[in-house]
Amino acid sequence: MCGIIGYIGKDNSVKHLIEGLRALEYRGYDSAGVAFFDKENALMRVKAEGRLANVEAKLANVPEAAGSHCGIGHTRWATHGAPSDTNSHPHGTAALQIVHNGIIENHVELKAELVALGYTFESDTDTEIAAKLLDYYYKQESNAPDAISRLTGRLRGSYALGILFEVEPNKIYAVRKDSPLIIGIGKGENFIASDITAILRSTRDYYQLEEGELATVTADSIEISCNGKQIVKERKTALWDVEAAERGGYAHFMLKEIHEEPEAMIKTLRPRIKDMLPDFSDEKLDTSALAKVERLHIVACGTAMHAGLIARGLFESLARIPVEVEIASEFRYNDPIIDESDLVIIISQSGETADSLAALRLAKEKGAHTLAIVNVTGSSIAREADSVLYTLAGPEIAVASTKAYTVQTSLLSLLAVECAMLRGRINESAARELVTELYERAPKAVAEMIDRADEVKAIAEEIKTCEDLFFIGRGADYYLSSEGSLKLKEISYIHSEAYAAGELKHGTISLVVPGIPVIALCTVPSLIEKMGSNIREVTARGANAIAVSFKDVPEANKTVIIPTIDPRLAFLPAVTVLQLLAYYTSVARGCDVDKPRNLAKSVTVE
Numbered sequence: 250m251c252g253i254i255g256y257i258g259k260d261n262s263v264k265h266l267i268e269g270l271r272a273l274e275y276r277g278y279d280s281a282g283v284a285f286f287d288k289e290n291a292l293m294r295v296k297a298e299g300r301l302a303n304v305e306a307k308l309a310n311v312p313e314a315a316g317s318h319c320g321i322g323h324t325r326w327a328t329h330g331a332p333s334d335t336n337s338h339p340h341g342t343a344a345l346q347i348v349h350n351g352i353i354e355n356h357v358e359l360k361a362e363l364v365a366l367g368y369t370f371e372s373d374t375d376t377e378i379a380a381k382l383l384d385y386y387y388k389q390e391s392n393a394p395d396a397i398s399r400l401t402g403r404l405r406g407s408y409a410l411g412i413l414f415e416v417e418p419n420k421i422y423a424v425r426k427d428s429p430l431i432i433g434i435g436k437g438e439n440f441i442a443s444d445i446t447a448i449l450r451s452t453r454d455y456y457q458l459e460e461g462e463l464a465t466v467t468a469d470s471i472e473i474s475c476n477g478k479q480i481v482k483e484r485k486t487a488l489w490d491v492e493a494a495e496r497g498g499y500a501h502f503m504l505k506e507i508h509e510e511p512e513a514m515i516k517t518l519r520p521r522i523k524d525m526l527p528d529f530s531d532e533k534l535d536t537s538a539l540a541k542v543e544r545l546h547i548v549a550c551g552t553a554m555h556a557g558l559i560a561r562g563l564f565e566s567l568a569r570i571p572v573e574v575e576i577a578s579e580f581r582y583n584d585p586i587i588d589e590s591d592l593v594i595i596i597s598q599s600g601e602t603a604d605s606l607a608a609l610r611l612a613k614e615k616g617a618h619t620l621a622i623v624n625v626t627g628s629s630i631a632r633e634a635d636s637v638l639y640t641l642a643g644p645e646i647a648v649a650s651t652k653a654y655t656v657q658t659s660l661l662s663l664l665a666v667e668c669a670m671l672r673g674r675i676n677e678s679a680a681r682e683l684v685t686e687l688y689e690r691a692p693k694a695v696a697e698m699i700d701r702a703d704e705v706k707a708i709a710e711e712i713k714t715c716e717d718l719f720f721i722g723r724g725a726d727y728y729l730s731s732e733g734s735l736k737l738k739e740i741s742y743i744h745s746e747a748y749a750a751g752e753l754k755h756g757t758i759s760l761v762v763p764g765i766p767v768i769a770l771c772t773v774p775s776l777i778e779k780m781g782s783n784i785r786e787v788t789a790r791g792a793n794a795i796a797v798s799f800k801d802v803p804e805a806n807k808t809v810i811i812p813t814i815d816p817r818l819a820f821l822p823a824v825t826v827l828q829l830l831a832y833y834t835s836v837a838r839g840c841d842v843d844k845p846r847n848l849a850k851s852v853t854v855e
C-alpha cells in the first residue's frame with residue numbers, strides 16, 4: 250500500500266525515481282510525487298493526483314529535474330484525505346520533505362499540539378503532521394538524527410519514512426516501523442525502497458531496515474545506526490531479477506502471472522518432494538508440531554484466505570485435524586481460543602498485510618506455534634513467524650492475486666499430505682499417488698486450461714454486459730466459488746456473489762432473473778448430482794448456467810470441461826478457468842486489469 254523510492258548517486262535522480270515509482274505503482278496509484286535537489290542544491294517538489302503519468306507531465310515543464318542527483322518519490326493509496334494534488338506526498342516545510350507509508354494513529358493529538366505551536370496545514374494527511382513535527386524537532390535539535398529520533402518517539406502506528414533535509418543535499422534518511430523499507434546497494438549510487446521491485450533495474454543487493462534503525466544514505470555510503478550506535482547489517486541479495494518483475498510481452502501482468510502458474514507450482518513443490526513423498530526436512534519446520542497439533546487455525550485476508558479454505562478441506566479430510574479458517578481483520582477482535590497445542594498458519598503473498606501480521610503477533614502472544622506461508626522473502630510475516638515456508642511464485646505485480654493462490658494451495662496440499670502421514674492417517678502408497686498428481690498432473694492440467702483460454706474468453710464475451718452474477722458450488726467448490734467471485738468483481742466491477750449451491754433457495758434465489766449468469770462449479774464427484782438439481786433451480790428461472798466440471802453437465806447451458814485429475818486437486822485447473830474468466834471479462838469491459846479502482850497491492854493498513 251503506497252510505495253517509496255529514493256535515489257542518490259551519479260545519475261539523474263528523477264529518472265530513477267520515476268522508474269522506481271512505475272515499478273511500484275501497483276502498490277497504490279491514486280496520486281504520486283517526487284522531491285529532489287536540483288543542480289544548485291535547491292530542494293524542489295512535484296506532485297499530482299492520478300497516475301504517475303500526471304507527475305511525469307508536470308516534470309516535463311521543470312527543467313531543474315534534469316540536473317538532480319538526489320531525491321525521494323511516492324505513489325499513494327489514499328488513507329487520510331482524498332486523492333488530490335495537495336494530499337499527495339512528499340509533504341514538508343522549507344527545511345525538509347518526507348514520503349511516508351503507513352498510518353500515524355495519534356495524528357489528531359499531534360496536530361493539535363502543532364496548531365498550538367503556530368503550524369498550519371494544507372493537506373488532510375497524517376503525513377503532513379509527521380513532517381511538521383519533524384520540522385519542529387529539527388529546529389530544536391539542529392541535527393537530523395536527533396530530530397528523527399524525537400519524531401519516531403512520538404509516532405504511534407506504522408510508518409516507513411524517506412526524508413530529505415534542505416541543508417543536506419547529499420543525504421537521504423530512512424526509518425521504519427511495521428511498514429517495510431530496504432536500502433538498495435549500488436555502485437556510486439544507493440537507494441531506499443519500500444519494495445525490491447522498485448530497484449531491481451539497478452541492483453539486487455540490499456539491507457533490510459529494522460524497527461528502531463536509522464539509515465543515512467549517501468552516494469558512496471550507507472550507515473545504519475540504532476540508538477546512535479552504528480551497526481553492521483547483513484547484506485542480502487534478491488532472488489528475483491528484473492525480467493521476473495516486468496511484463497515480458499504480455500498485455501497485462503495478470504495474464505503473465507496466470508501463464509506462470511504451472512512453473513511456479515513446480516518450483517514451489519520440487520524442493521519439498523523426495524521420492525514422490527512430502528519432505529520438509531530442508532526447511533526449518535517443526536514437523537513435530539504438525540504431528541501433535543490439536544487444532545489448526547488458518548488466518549489470512551482475501552485471496553490468501555480463500556486458499557486457506559481450500560486447505561481446510563484437505564487438512565480435515567486427509568489428516569482429520571479440525572481447522573478454523575479466519576479472516577485476519579476479524580481474528581483479533583473475536584477473542585480467539587488458542588493455546589500452545591494449536592498451530593496457526595498465516596498465509597500471505599506480500600508478507601506485509603497489516604491484519605495478517607497483527608493476527609500472527611496475537612497467535613504468538615497466546616503461545617501457539619506459528620507457520621507463515623509467504624511469497625516475499627524477508628517480509629515481516631516471514632521474519633516474525635516461528636517457521637516459514639516460502640512459495641516460489643516470483644513477484645506478483647497485478648493487484649488481483651492469481652499465481653500466489655495457485656502456489657499457496659499447492660504447497661498447503663503437500664503439507665496436508667505430510668501432516669496426514671505424520672498422524673498415520675494415510676499410507677505411503679496413497680500419499681505417493683496424491684503427491685504424483687499434485688506435482689506431475691496438476692501443473693499440466695493448469696497449463697492445458699491456459700492453452701484453452703479462448704473457450705473462457707468466449708464466455709467472458711457472453712457475460713461482459715451483465716450487472717450481477719452468481720458463483721455456486723458445494724464443498725470445495727463453494728470455497729472455489731468465493732475466489733472466482735472475488736476475482737471477477739475486483740477487476741471487472743460486475744457485482745457477483747458466491748453462494749453455497751444448496752443455500753441459494755433459502756432467500757437469495759429471489760435475485761435470479763432471466764439471463765443472469767450463474768457459474769456452477771461441479772468438481773466434487775460425490776456432489777455433482779446435487780449440483781445438477783441446484784443448477785436446474787436456477788435455469789428454471791431463466792439463468793444462464795455455465796458449469797465447470799470434468800464432464801458435460803447436462804443441466805447447465807454449457808460446461809467448461811477441465812482435465813481429469815484427482816478430484817481433491819480439481820480446484821487447481823478450475824481456479825485457472827475462473828482467473829481467466831475474470832481477466833477476459835475485465836479486458837472486454839475496458840477496465841484497468843492490473844490496477845483496478847480503489848485497490849492496492851499489499852494492504853499495510855488495518
Ligand code: F6R
Nearest residue numbers: 551552553597598599602649650
Ligand atoms: C485479491 C487479492 C487480495 C489479497 C489480500 C491478501 O485478488 O489480491 O485479496 O489476497 O489483500 O494479501 P496478501 O496475500 O499479500 O496478504
